[in-house]
Amino acid sequence: MTDAIATREAYGNTLAELGEKNRAIVVLDADLSKSTKSATFAAKFPERFFDVGVAEANMVGIAAGFAIAGKIPFASSFAVFATGRVFDQIRVSVAYSNLNVKIVGSHAGLATGEDGATHQATEDIALMRSLPNMSVISPADGVETRLAVESMAANPGPVYLRTSRLKTPAIFDESYNFKIGKGTIIGDGSDVSIIATGIMVSKAVEAAELLKKNGISARLINMASIKPLDEQLVLKAAKETAGIVSCEDHSVIGGLGSAIAETISEKHPAKLHRIGLNDKFGESGKPDELYKKFSMDAAAIAASAKNLLNKTGE
Numbered sequence: 001m002t003d004a005i006a007t008r009e010a011y012g013n014t015l016a017e018l019g020e021k022n023r024a025i026v027v028l029d030a031d032l033s034k035s036t037k038s039a040t041f042a043a044k045f046p047e048r049f050f051d052v053g054v055a056e057a058n059m060v061g062i063a064a065g066f067a068i069a070g071k072i073p074f075a076s077s078f079a080v081f082a083t084g085r086v087f088d089q090i091r092v093s094v095a096y097s098n099l100n101v102k103i104v105g106s107h108a109g110l111a112t113g114e115d116g117a118t119h120q121a122t123e124d125i126a127l128m129r130s131l132p133n134m135s136v137i138s139p140a141d142g143v144e145t146r147l148a149v150e151s152m153a154a155n156p157g158p159v160y161l162r163t164s165r166l167k168t169p170a171i172f173d174e175s176y177n178f179k180i181g182k183g184t185i186i187g188d189g190s191d192v193s194i195i196a197t198g199i200m201v202s203k204a205v206e207a208a209e210l211l212k213k214n215g216i217s218a219r220l221i222n223m224a225s226i227k228p229l230d231e232q233l234v235l236k237a238a239k240e241t242a243g244i245v246s247c248e249d250h251s252v253i254g255g256l257g258s259a260i261a262e263t264i265s266e267k268h269p270a271k272l273h274r275i276g277l278n279d280k281f282g283e284s285g286k287p288d289e290l291y292k293k294f295s296m297d298a299a300a301i302a303a304s305a306k307n308l309l310n311k312t313g314e
Contacts, residue, residue: 008106008163010142012037014149019045028075030056036076036106056081060089067099079105079121095131100156106163109249111199116284122277126254128160129227136227138162140201141171147178169202183230187220192305193237195221196247197256204247206298229259238264243271243308252276273304
């Protein structure tokens with residue numbers, strides 16, 4: 001297994017490696033390259049790095065121009081700015097035009113911690129998921145991030161990649177095979193299914209251990225690809241276990257939980273509990289304290305699974 005690493009750092013490292021192999025890759029940032037880690041690419045390839053300053057809308061427009069010219073642009077900023085501040089530009093210049101632009105939002109969710117609600121993107125998945133042609137990826141660890149970035153560079157089309165500030169425990173080793181549109185069962189179980197994305201995968205692993213101590217067998221599913229969603233895997237979980245608990249460092253509105261709800265409501269109705277921010281903004285604080293306060297830590301996930309099972313048995 002690899003060491004714990006922030007997914008934003010894995011993004012920067014992978015981008016720099018790919019830059020050596022593919023000169024079509026160009027990188028843009030909005031005055032946050034040290035934080036998004038695109039600075040790693042800038043240090044190696046300054047002639048292909050463009051810091052546009054605090055001008056995110058302009059950054060997306062430039063990225064679209066690079067794509068039209070045959071380049072593979074990666075445009076990075078904090079997730080809250082990379083999606084919310086420039087939604088119109090992404091919608092028209094990237095998604096509607098179906099251009100090969102990669103949007104990368106770092107510092108997503110409550111994991112951003114002390115920066116507070118204004119900088120904690122908890123709506124970004126919902127925004128990007130709503131756009132036709134746009135794929136949405138939220139990797140669980142450094143290995144998955146590296147493979148996701150490699151896949152993004154190799155496959156044409158608009159993609160939004162969500163990365164986090166905190167170091168994330170290793171989930172996968174070098175044998176892992178990532179594919180956009182596919183989820184992965186990382187722990188088998190027969191009682192209840194926990195489907196998690198991004199930084200919440202490690203918390204779901206902890207929750208499964210808590211449940212195991214109580215004699216509950218939890219199936220663990222990593223769903224890095226939120227759009228396209230692996231509907232077959234979701235439906236398999238809905239059919240073979242008593243219900244699903246979704247976990248995301250994001251609002252429960254419009255994100256992974258919503259995608260799962262839409263799938264099962266239309267194709268196989270099943271119990272679903274959603275772990276995430278319940279129509280609230282975050283606040284400034286230590287990430288672990290925030291996860292506990294907003295009932296998004298391992299204990300809350302385990303409690304939700306128990307509650308689901310109890311209700312199912314009624």
